[in-house]
Amino acid sequence: MSGKLASLYLHFPFCETKCHYCDFYSIGRERTADGDAPLFEAALRREIELVGQMGPRLAPVLNTIFMGGGTPSMTPPDSMRRALEPLWKFTSVTPETEWTMEANPSSVDERRLSEYRSLGVNRVSMGVQAMRDDLLLRLGRVHSRNKALEALDAIFASGITNVSVDLLCGVPGQSVEDVERAMEELTRFPITHLSCYLLTLPKTHKMHRDLPSEDGQLEHLLAIDRFMRSKGFEHYEISNFAKRSPDRDYRARHNLAYWKREGYLGLGPSAHAFDPARGAHGSRWKNFSSLHKYAETLKKGALPVEWTEELDAEAARLEDWMLALRLDEGFPADWLGTAAQRQKALRLQEDGILEPHPGAPGRLRLTARGFAVSDQVIATLA
Numbered sequence: 001m002s003g004k005l006a007s008l009y010l011h012f013p014f015c016e017t018k019c020h021y022c023d024f025y026s027i028g029r030e031r032t033a034d035g036d037a038p039l040f041e042a043a044l045r046r047e048i049e050l051v052g053q054m055g056p057r058l059a060p061v062l063n064t065i066f067m068g069g070g071t072p073s074m075t076p077p078d079s080m081r082r083a084l085e086p087l088w089k090f091t092s093v094t095p096e097t098e099w100t101m102e103a104n105p106s107s108v109d110e111r112r113l114s115e116y117r118s119l120g121v122n123r124v125s126m127g128v129q130a131m132r133d134d135l136l137l138r139l140g141r142v143h144s145r146n147k148a149l150e151a152l153d154a155i156f157a158s159g160i161t162n163v164s165v166d167l168l169c170g171v172p173g174q175s176v177e178d179v180e181r182a183m184e185e186l187t188r189f190p191i192t193h194l195s196c197y198l199l200t201l202p203k204t205h206k207m208h209r210d211l212p213s214e215d216g217q218l219e220h221l222l223a224i225d226r227f228m229r230s231k232g233f234e235h236y237e238i239s240n241f242a243k244r245s246p247d248r249d250y251r252a253r254h255n256l257a258y259w260k261r262e263g264y265l266g267l268g269p270s271a272h273a274f275d276p277a278r279g280a281h282g283s284r285w286k287n288f289s290s291l292h293k294y295a296e297t298l299k300k301g302a303l304p305v306e307w308t309e310e311l312d313a314e315a316a317r318l319e320d321w322m323l324a325l326r327l328d329e330g331f332p333a334d335w336l337g338t339a340a341q342r343q344k345a346l347r348l349q350e351d352g353i354l355e356p357h358p359g360a361p362g363r364l365r366l367t368a369r370g371f372a373v374s375d376q377v378i379a380t381l382a
């Protein structure tokens, strides 16, 4: 399997401004120098060429591409096309490839989206986060509620029909009704997927003390689960909901590859990669989280890898638990190998945290309430 990574993540580091809660590697416009965009384009080209020469190699046809960041929709389509050119010497896409681009409402319009579409993008994941202007301001977002609605109109007008939106819940000052209203407005569009993340902040963050209590957070999460199910979305992962029918499955294939421990290559500053066939239990590695260090390393002809980690049996076992509990598919009951584990699992079922999978005999999964406390369940069961 080594050398046959079928999923590709590309990290675009630029953002309009740095949101107050963000811990991804990204550079706001105010900290971006004139030469940074061409520097990134040339460096990404060089990284792709180097990877093509020295591996690990990508599969001849990609299953998924995910362009994240940062805000990829700030990179002009022409620059993106030039940066990706060397890729097509050693891999390819077909109409079946899921090619997602993250976008922000403030940096998309119909013409630009059509150009990304002609490049091969067939899925957009848009960061809406909230639908109340004062909450957006508080989060440091640069768009308004109206701008988000206009951006959704533009996406569908461009002919892209596989559309996901990101929301945040547990934001200081946000009520359950706010989240419900936001979902109501967003599901009036024919979106196929919604991700709703609970806002988490380090204790040192100035907004940390205003976060809702654990009970308040649980209330948000349960309300989201109820609402999205009532609109026909499947709650297939802790924070993710998708339309799904026998003919079409809109679960995010790229993220499913992460959650099922399949291999993926990551390119661009701060990108992660995983090869399950490297070493006894798989290997992970990560690029430098600095545009300049990333570009300088590539200029010297080396891959910009900051660290590599070979997983041992215990790390791989814990990952299996963590990933299985994220998904609605759950885990096989025979993973509960000891009497103590089986006892704990029974207690979790009595508490409404764990349940037998209704569609898959012999498997157990977390309930909606269990999704909200999955970290504690992993610590109990694994």
Ligand code: SF4
Pocket (backbone or CB within 6 Å): 014, 015, 016, 017, 018, 019, 022, 023, 024, 026, 069, 070, 071, 104, 127
């Ligand atoms: S737009 Fe996204 S990546 Fe950029 S700063 Fe905001 S949250 Fe971070």
